[in-house]
Amino acid sequence: MARVRLLERDDAPLAARYLYRDDGSASPLTRSLVNAPDVLETFMPFLAQVYAASSIDLATKELVIVRVSQLNACRYCLAAHRPVALDAGVPPSHVAAVCDEAPLAELPERERTLIEWVDHYVLDPASIDDDLVARVLDHVRDDQLIELALVAGVTQLLNHYCTAFAIPAPRP
Amino acid sequence: MTAIGLETALEEGRCGERLWLYATYHCNLACIYCLTESHPGIANRRALPRERLVSLAAEARELGFGSLGVTGGETFMLPDMAETLTELGSILPTVALTNATLFTDRLLARLEALAGLDVALQVSLDSPDPMRNDTLRGPENFAKVAEAIPALVERGIKVRIATTVDDQDEDELQRLCELHRSWGISDDDHIVRGIVRRGRAALEGMGVVPGPTDILPELTITADGAFLHPFAPTVRNGVTDVDLLVSRQVAPLAVAVRRFLGIVADQPVGTDAAATFT
Numbered sequence: 001m002a003r004v005r006l007l008e009r010d011d012a013p014l015a016a017r018y019l020y021r022d023d024g025s026a027s028p029l030t031r032s033l034v035n036a037p038d039v040l041e042t043f044m045p046f047l048a049q050v051y052a053a054s055s056i057d058l059a060t061k062e063l064v065i066v067r068v069s070q071l072n073a074c075r076y077c078l079a080a081h082r083p084v085a086l087d088a089g090v091p092p093s094h095v096a097a098v099c100d101e102a103p104l105a106e107l108p109e110r111e112r113t114l115i116e117w118v119d120h121y122v123l124d125p126a127s128i129d130d131d132l133v134a135r136v137l138d139h140v141r142d143d144q145l146i147e148l149a150l151v152a153g154v155t156q157l158l159n160h161y162c163t164a165f166a167i168p169a170p171r172p
Numbered sequence: 173m174t175a176i177g178l179e180t181a182l183e184e185g186r187c188g189e190r191l192w193l194y195a196t197y198h199c200n201l202a203c204i205y206c207l208t209e210s211h212p213g214i215a216n217r218r219a220l221p222r223e224r225l226v227s228l229a230a231e232a233r234e235l236g237f238g239s240l241g242v243t244g245g246e247t248f249m250l251p252d253m254a255e256t257l258t259e260l261g262s263i264l265p266t267v268a269l270t271n272a273t274l275f276t277d278r279l280l281a282r283l284e285a286l287a288g289l290d291v292a293l294q295v296s297l298d299s300p301d302p303m304r305n306d307t308l309r310g311p312e313n314f315a316k317v318a319e320a321i322p323a324l325v326e327r328g329i330k331v332r333i334a335t336t337v338d339d340q341d342e343d344e345l346q347r348l349c350e351l352h353r354s355w356g357i358s359d360d361d362h363i364v365r366g367i368v369r370r371g372r373a374a375l376e377g378m379g380v381v382p383g384p385t386d387i388l389p390e391l392t393i394t395a396d397g398a399f400l401h402p403f404a405p406t407v408r409n410g411v412t413d414v415d416l417l418v419s420r421q422v423a424p425l426a427v428a429v430r431r432f433l434g435i436v437a438d439q440p441v442g443t444d445a446a447a448t449f450t
Contacts (some may be wrong), residue, residue, distance in 0.1 A: 005411070013401070013417040014435050038420045038431075 003165045006031040013037040019044065028167050029158070050150050056140070060114070064148055065155045066090075067115055069100040071122045074159035076089035086164040110139040114148070120169065123151050176437045178236045178429060186436040189238035191264075191425075192402040193225055194218070194394035195253065195276070198244040201271055201310040205378050206338060207371035209407040216410075218395035222256045224423070228393055229263040231425040241390075242268040243402060249274070256283040261289035267332065268293040269294045272320040273313060274422040280323055287328035292331040294363070295321060299340060300347040303364040308338065317341065321355050338378065371406035389436045391418070391429065398428035400435065 006028055009020040016034040020026040020108075033040055051061060069077035078099070085095050086149035094111060096102040104115060117136045120128045136145060163168070187211045196219040199210035220228075227241055240260055247253050247268050260266045272295040275283075286293075295317060299305040302314035324331050333352045337343070347366065350361055367379030368387075382403070392399040396412045397420040399405040405417030418435060419428040 007414070011413070011415050013414050015418065015431060034412060036420060037417065 002028065002032060002167050004035055004167075006167075007034050016040055023083075027170050029032065029079070029080075029162060029170075030169055032165060047154060050147070050154050055148060056147055057143050059085070059090045059170050060111075061148070061151050062088045063090050063094060063098060063111060064114065064151050066095060067118050067150050068122055068155040069159055071119065072159035072163070074157060074163050076162035076167050076169045077155065077159050079172075093140055100124045113139055118148075118152055121149060122156060174386075176433055178433060181433055181436055182236075185441050186439070187391070188389050189236075190241050190267075191228070191237045192237075192243060192390055192392035193220060193228060193412045194239040194244060194392065194402075194405060195225065195242050195247045195256075196245040196250055197251045197395075197407070199244060200249060200273060201215070201246065202390055203212060203309050203315065203372075205308070205338070205367045205373040205391055207300065207368065207403060208245065208441055209372050209410065211376045213448055214245075217249075220248060222250075222252055222259075226263070227423070227426055228257050229260050229266075229292065232291040233264050235426060235429055237264065237391075239267070242266060244269070246274070248279070248378050254285070254384055257283075257291055258285045258287060261286060261291035262371070266288040267292045267294050269296070269334070271296050271309070271313065271317070272314040272324075274391040275316075275320040278321075283324070283329055284327050286330075289412060291332040292332050292361075293324060295324075296336065297348070297352075298335055298338070299344060300351045301344070311437050317389070321352075325356050330361075331355075331357055332363060333357055334365065337366050337433075343385055357380065363397075368403045370403060371408060373405075375408060385440055387437070389432070391432045393422050393425075393428070396420075398422050400432070407431065 008031070009017055009024040009026070012020070012031070016037040019030050019034060019040070020052060033043075036121050051065070053061070062081060065081045066078065066085050069081060082095055082099070086092060093102060096172065097104050097107050098115060104112060107115065116131055117128065120132065143157045176186075180377055182189055195394045197208050197210050198214055198216050198217040198219065199206070200212055202211035225242070230259065233241065241262075242257065242260065250256070255269070257266060257268055268291065272293070276288050296309065297305065297314070297317050298308045299314075305314040321331055335348060337345075347378070349359060349362060367373050369379040373379045382417070386399045387403055390401050392402045392404060394405045396405060398418040400416040401417055406413045419431040421427050
């Protein structure tokens with residue numbers, strides 16, 4: 001059971017009701033966040049921009065999101081983003097690899113290098129060295145790496161949030 | 173979200189000019205229709221410190237609010253409320269809601285400073301019949317109110333009467349009017365309002381559910397945040413309703429005002445709910 005209230009649309013603050021779908025539904029994560037509507041004024045547009053396709057394709061972003069969620073053992077985010085990753089075109093074998101259900105070594109070099117960087121970024125950012133950065137930059141530009149760092153960072157934030165508040169995983 | 177200024181919102185009748193301050197949720201009574209489940213043993217009193225009340229009032233004046241309302245809970249459960257009202261009344265015209273059951277001679281003496289200020293005490297009284305009034309508001313409520321009001325009037329303190337209507341009939345209300353007139357309180361200073369079906373009243377199945385435009389928006393500050401009107405920050409089963417929450421941040425007040433104006437700008441202008449519910 002969630003450790004914060006999950007608000008139905010009619011119980012949610014007026015200024016946050018736009019976050020609900022036309023049928024009144026919203027994800028459990030959204031239904032919890034609306035308890036603190038002030039920060040959502042900027043957080044939700046920020047989240048939408050960071051997670052949206054940009055100069056980086058959606059599949060790459062989703063691969064990073066799923067990997068970070070796996071490292072943080074976030075049941076909510078894994079349940080929410082595994083299907084999204086597949087919809088975004090991430091091959092099932094890649095999803096399985098970043099979820100530790102298959103060897104990471106089976107990933108193509110680009111994805112393998114990105115995930116190596118993500119693992120360091122989440123678990124021990126001080127261990128990232130120039131060599132690793134140089135190898136990642138063989139596959140993405142520096143601005144794209146910055147953006148992926150934001151994707152990983154905001155995912156980490158949400159992983160901690162969902163786990164700490166026991167947000168129930170969304171239904172498939 | 174549409175952006176308008178407070179002056180425009182006031183001109184268009186989108187909101188009231190009063191800023192409401194929930195001084196505390198603590199109360200010495202436990203009225204059956206209470207919006208906030210206030211009672212003597214409440215665990216979370218959600219009091220606003222005096223310094224916060226005064227700073228909010230000063231900022232409200234700067235922002236263009238025309239008056240203050242202080243409510244609760246019972247405002248005089250805060251030991252320094254008399255002095256707080258003196259400060260607030262020197263900033264803006266103020267009305268403070270009270271059940272008038274805590275007015276000892278000592279407190280009445282401290283309240284005398286209000287006589288020279290634009291401060292009114294709005295006392296709740298629901299029936300001219302002691303037993304009937306006390307059924308709604310608690311034992312000995314009528315006797316204490318009937319003793320306190322003449323004492324306040326005698327000291328030159330402005331008093332208003334607020335009656336919350338449940339099933340009182342015309343005759344009962346008429347006798348109540350005769351009573352407040354006998355205390356020197358005019359009909360203009362008698363407010364009759366319905367029970368709003370929120371808070372404990374909702375759990376008891378009492379009152380009416382207000383429509384979206386039935387209650388005039390009046391920014392209301394509590395320890396839990398800023399709300400759309402004074403009937404908004406209700407409590408059910410110990411949990412504050414947030415459906416009419418405007419902003420968690422209340423200081424600086426300008427932040428809450430900006431969010432409040434964003435909401436009222438997008439709402440249809442009401443008929444005249446104030447007459448019914450305030």
